[in-house]
Amino acid sequence: MKALREAAKLLAPCKSLVVFTGAGVSAESGLATFRGAGGLWEGHRVEEVATFEAFARDPTLVWRFYAQRREKAQAAEPNPAHLAIAGLQNLFPARVVVTQNVDGLHQRAGSRDVVELHGSLWTLVCTCCAARRQDHQVPLPLLPPLCPRCGGLERPGVVWFGEELPPEAWSRAQSVCSQADGLLVVGTSGQVWPAAGLVELASHCGARVVEVNPAPSALSSLAEVHLPLVAGEALPSLLASMEELRHAGI
Numbered sequence: 001m002k003a004l005r006e007a008a009k010l011l012a013p014c015k016s017l018v019v020f021t022g023a024g025v026s027a028e029s030g031l032a033t034f035r036g037a038g039g040l041w042e043g044h045r046v047e048e049v050a051t052f053e054a055f056a057r058d059p060t061l062v063w064r065f066y067a068q069r070r071e072k073a074q075a076a077e078p079n080p081a082h083l084a085i086a087g088l089q090n091l092f093p094a095r096v097v098v099t100q101n102v103d104g105l106h107q108r109a110g111s112r113d114v115v116e117l118h119g120s121l122w123t124l125v126c127t128c129c130a131a132r133r134q135d136h137q138v139p140l141p142l143l144p145p146l147c148p149r150c151g152g153l154e155r156p157g158v159v160w161f162g163e164e165l166p167p168e169a170w171s172r173a174q175s176v177c178s179q180a181d182g183l184l185v186v187g188t189s190g191q192v193w194p195a196a197g198l199v200e201l202a203s204h205c206g207a208r209v210v211e212v213n214p215a216p217s218a219l220s221s222l223a224e225v226h227l228p229l230v231a232g233e234a235l236p237s238l239l240a241s242m243e244e245l246r247h248a249g250i
């Protein structure tokens with residue numbers, strides 16, 4: 001495909017590559033995207049269970065939603081797109097993954113430098129003292145656990161609608177995006193801010209932008225090359241093409 005070669009040529013010479021991902025990169029691992037298939041969970045709109053207000057009103061319902069997401073994420077395997085993205089770290093002096101996903105599949109595929117903008121399913125945070133801890137229990141208990149430090153109610157360590165992004169992750173994401181000379185955007189609708197603004201920031205600061213998404217997104221107009229393919233097909237081919245260019249000294 002011509003666009004694939006064009007994308008490889010655009011990104012291969014880059015020194016500092018950021019891969020910005022959304023739910024689409026995990027779709028081929030069997031994890032549902034947010035805006036696909038109606039975005040419903042047991043008859044609730046996802047936006048209605050992913051808020052602090054919903055947790056305050058009905059912690060058990062919201063907890064059950066995240067317990068199920070954790071079970072699905074654990075049962076899922078990284079797909080060829082996650083693996084190819086991990087492979088890119090051997091080609092570029094700097095390669096950072098900035099993800100909106102909370103499933104941990106980039107790390108399981110071997111990506112070392114991953115910035116999690118929307119938190120993680122594998123972290124719990126105390127609603128009282130804000131202590132964070134890693135937790136890999138599956139299945140989770142039916143009720144939210146109590147903080148081992150202060151006894152407060154724990155919540156999933158993910159960012160809910162209306163909440164700020166974790167400050168450290170957000171400032172690192174802004175920093176790497178403003179310094180990148182290449183940005184590969186994979187599987188995001190680009191509808192959720194402030195994360196989506198990173199693409200404009202990188203482009204404004206001079207990064208060449210390539211997008212992989214079978215459908216046009218809110219970010220497509222910022223991409224020099226749009227690859228209308230699923231990530232599991234596009235990424236391994238893109239990686240192979242860039243490896244060839246590197247070997248040829250281009």
Ligand code: OAD
Binds near residue numbers: 023190
């Ligand atoms: P969306 O569900 O909004 O978008 C998924 C995108 O992936 C769409 O543009 C699809 O066309 C594309 N897609 C689907 N299958 C694909 C495949 N196999 N390969 C490549 N692309 C594919 O998900 P996000 O953009 O990640 O936030 O949503 C952003 C945020 O909205 C999420 O992190 C979450 C949600 O509310 C929070 O929970 C804070």
